[in-house]
Amino acid sequence: xxxxxxxxxxxxxxxxxxxxxxxxxxxxxxxLSLPSLLRAEAQSGVKNxxxxxxxxxxxxxxxxxxxxxxxxxxxxxxxxxxxxxxxNVSGIQICEHLPKLAGMMDKLVPLRSxxxxxxxxxxSFICYTGRHKRIQPPGGWPAMGSVVSKLLGPTNPSVPPxxxxxxxxxxxxxxxxxxxxxxxxxxxxxxxxGESRADMVLNGVTLDRLGQRKELLVRFDQxxxxxxxxxxxxxxxxxxxxxxDILTSSKLAEALDLSKEDPAVxxxxxxxxxxxxxxGAPRNLEHFLLAxxxxxxxxxxxxxxxxxxxFHSDNxxxxxxxxxxxxxxxxxxxxxxxxxxxxDKDVSVVAWGEFGRxxxxxxxxxxxxxxxxxxxLLACGGxxxxxxxxxxxxxxxxxxxxxxxxxxxxxTLYRNLGIDPHTAPLHDLAGxxxxxxxxxxxxxxxx
Numbered sequence: 001x002x003x004x005x006x007x008x009x010x011x012x013x014x015x016x017x018x019x020x021x022x023x024x025x026x027x028x029x030x031x032l033s034l035p036s037l038l039r040a041e042a043q044s045g046v047k048n049x050x051x052x053x054x055x056x057x058x059x060x061x062x063x064x065x066x067x068x069x070x071x072x073x074x075x076x077x078x079x080x081x082x083x084x085x086x087x088n089v090s091g092i093q094i095c096e097h098l099p100k101l102a103g104m105m106d107k108l109v110p111l112r113s114x115x116x117x118x119x120x121x122x123x124s125f126i127c128y129t130g131r132h133k134r135i136q137p138p139g140g141w142p143a144m145g146s147v148v149s150k151l152l153g154p155t156n157p158s159v160p161p162x163x164x165x166x167x168x169x170x171x172x173x174x175x176x177x178x179x180x181x182x183x184x185x186x187x188x189x190x191x192x193x194g195e196s197r198a199d200m201v202l203n204g205v206t207l208d209r210l211g212q213r214k215e216l217l218v219r220f221d222q223x224x225x226x227x228x229x230x231x232x233x234x235x236x237x238x239x240x241x242x243x244x245d246i247l248t249s250s251k252l253a254e255a256l257d258l259s260k261e262d263p264a265v266x267x268x269x270x271x272x273x274x275x276x277x278x279x280g281a282p283r284n285l286e287h288f289l290l291a292x293x294x295x296x297x298x299x300x301x302x303x304x305x306x307x308x309x310x311f312h313s314d315n316x317x318x319x320x321x322x323x324x325x326x327x328x329x330x331x332x333x334x335x336x337x338x339x340x341x342x343x344d345k346d347v348s349v350v351a352w353g354e355f356g357r358x359x360x361x362x363x364x365x366x367x368x369x370x371x372x373x374x375x376x377l378l379a380c381g382g383x384x385x386x387x388x389x390x391x392x393x394x395x396x397x398x399x400x401x402x403x404x405x406x407x408x409x410x411x412t413l414y415r416n417l418g419i420d421p422h423t424a425p426l427h428d429l430a431g432x433x434x435x436x437x438x439x440x441x442x443x444x445x446x447x
Contacts, residue, residue: 050155051417052295052347053144053381055303056288056331057127057166059174059280060310061353063367064375065396066319067095068110068388071359078359078395081316089386097324100332101377106386107335107344109378109446113390113399116406117355120369122171122310126354128178128303130410130437137428142187143178144410145301147436149187150426151419152300158251159298164189165287166305170279177303182428189303192256255297258286265289269333272326280308283322288330292337295347300417306330309353313364327351335379348381348416350409359397373399376409381416383446407440415442 063080065071070084070093084093087105094102094110101108118132125133128143142150145162154161164177177189254260272285287304294302306327311318331351338344356374357367373392379385391401414421414436425433 050298050300050346052299053148053301053413053417054291054295054334054347054349055128055144055178055301056349056351057124057281057303057305058307058309058327058351058353059124059169059171059305060122060308061355061357061369061374062309062323063311063315063319063357064112064114064373065357065359065392066315066367067098067324068375068377069112069392069396070095071394071396074359074395077361080361082320092386092388095324097320098328100328104332104335107339107379109383109385110388111352111376111378111390111404111409112388112392113402114352114356114374114376114404114406114409115372115399117371117374120355120371123173123354124176124178124305125173126406127352128176129181130405130407130440137182137430137432137434139182139184139429140179142181142183142426142436143189143303144413145178145189145303146180146183146187147414147426148300148417148419150183151424152417154298155300156251156298159255159294160190160252161298161300162187162189163294163299163301164191164303165193165290166191166281166303167193167276169276169281169305174280174305174308177305182434183426192252251297255293255299256290258289258293261289261293265337268336270326270329272330277308277322280310281305283307283326285326285330285333288334289337292334292341292343292347296341296343306351311357312362312366312368315357315361315366317365331377338380344380345382348383348413349379350376350413352376352409356396359395370397372397373403376404378409378446381413383412383416387445389443389445404443405440407437408443411437411440412442412446415447 066080066082070082071079072084083096085096085099085102086093087102089105092105092110094105116130117126118134123133125131125141128145129141130144131141145164149161152161166175166177169175177191180188258266266289269289270285272283274282274284274286276282283306287306291302291304307323309323331349335349338347338349353374355369355371358370362368373396389402390399390404392398393400411421419436421437422435422439425435428434
């Protein structure tokens with residue numbers, strides 16, 4: 001059985017057609033199948049203990065000065081409506097609408113001086129790569145998940161190393177899990193969204209029949225492989241193999257099955273809202289829980305996209321009525337859960353948006369785009385937590401202490417994964433070696 005509820009299609013960098021949301025029953029040969037799903041979703045693990053990263057992209061960029069860097073000594077048109085509250089670390093204050101995170105500040109690191117966005121355009125690219133889109137090598141810069149997939153591979157053949165939990169969004173970059181760039185579709189994110197979850201088991205097909213279909217599929221593709229001059233079929237080979245591994249094991253399907261989770265844990269995370277917020281992402285709190293279950297099952301990088309923080313108007317009502325309370329609940333539950341389950345030394349967590357917001361509140365009670373400086377939140381990964389790094393000036397408009405480039409955070413996360421980003425080059429589509437970050441070092445304050 002095959003259902004394709006949407007006709008919208010996209011083209012990947014290597015020309016392969018992509019469709020979102022489809023359903024299938026068995027491995028086919030003339031139509032779409034699980035390999036086809038993986039290709040289509042290819043805008044696109046710790047054994048008992050492996051290194052992993054959970055990256056939360058806060059679509060549209062949250063206002064740093066309303067979350068982790070409140071400016072109470074600034075004029076009213078700068079400081080806004082929110083008040084700071086004490087945290088469980090003396091001397092660190094954050095927004096009153098983040099009480100659960102305030103209560104675990106010893107497990108967190110607010111970054112108050114993040115920079116590196118070249119402009120004020122909405123794009124998740126810098127959050128997933130640490131780089132600008134303006135100058136790219138042939139094929140484009142790959143996202144962290146794709147780099148880790150290429151360098152480390154899966155921890156378990158039946159669990160993809162890189163999973164993206166975001167559904168499509170009205171503004172496409174808000175729905176991106178991070179693109180594979182020059183590493184190709186074989187290292188893209190697996191996106192287990194919608195009805196496709198039901199197709200991760202064999203649905204009555206025997207292993208013998210599956211093997212016969214695989215053999216026939218290989219014969220069908222042989223002439224294309226012989227004619228392939230670009231190496232694209234190698235990516236398809238890896239996707240086909242991943243599809244077979246998923247179908248012959250229940251490990252991924254079980255990780256995505258929240259009915260197997262302790263009801264008390266599910267209640268701690270909550271549900272949130274599974275519907276996209278405007279042209280942004282959902283505020284789906286179950287995605288935080290799925291991220292934990294996925295890294296526990298073996299995923300190395302999980303990305304999830306949360307909300308739409310682009311409040312050019314009604315900034316304060318939008319934050320306090322919808323985004324901040326749910327973000328507070330979901331992220332605090334995830335961090336608490338990682339500690340309870342003994343994953344806090346191995347799983348790094350980062351939450352951020354593509355830039356900051358203007359110090360000046362506009363006439364519509366909103367904050368506009370401000371690429372000069374923004375904020376982020378780090379947790380776990382064996383990092384030195386319970387500290388703030390960086391500072392902005394009195395108005396929150398410029399870094400006044402310890403500017404932190406996106407690339408430094410990426411260098412730190414790669415280090416946490418056991419990868420030296422300055423000695424692990426990859427090759428772009430022109431065959432040239434490319435380092436996975438620029439010259440930025442890992443942040444010494446976190447080591």
